[in-house]
Amino acid sequence: MRRLATSPDDLLPPSEALKLSGLEYMQSMLDGTNPGPPIGATMGYTLHSVEAGACVFRGTPEFGVTNPMGTVHGGWYGTLLDSAMACAVMTRVPRGSVYTTLEYKINILRSIPLGMQVDCIGTTDHVGRSTGVAHGEIRGVEDGKLYATGSTTCIVMKIA
DSSP states (O other): OOOBOOSGGGSOOHHHHTTSOHHHHHHHHHTTSSOBOTHHHHHTEEEEEEETTEEEEEEOOOGGGBOTTSSBOHHHHHHHHHHHHHHHHHTTOOTTEEEEEEEEEEEEOSOOOTTOOEEEEEEEEEEOSSEEEEEEEEEETTTOOEEEEEEEEEEEEEOO
């Protein structure tokens, strides 16, 4: 069962997290051994699947993530894409290393209707000793339409 962290005490201590590869860490979030980040609850998405080089987050934008015009805020697209693309990079990070987003870009192609379920697929293009590059897309679960694309560069840092 998947769960989300509700306090810092819920998170795996860094000394324990560094014993896992990025893929093992992501798999432990998917199977509920370790909690997912609270941003997922805030933004209305969860980790749906993970494999080496790819992550899928599934989400449904609701009224709380709209802009003043009542449509899905661009920040929702960006946060969802950042999560999927960066976590795809994480699946290629070795034990003893961490990563963080250095920069990302998104292209919104069409508006996602409120209440519509989407998948955000992040896929790695390259992960080396110091950088990771990935791309992503948001697609409707029911209609398969492409709603947004993105790309990211992450920094990979050896800690232990």
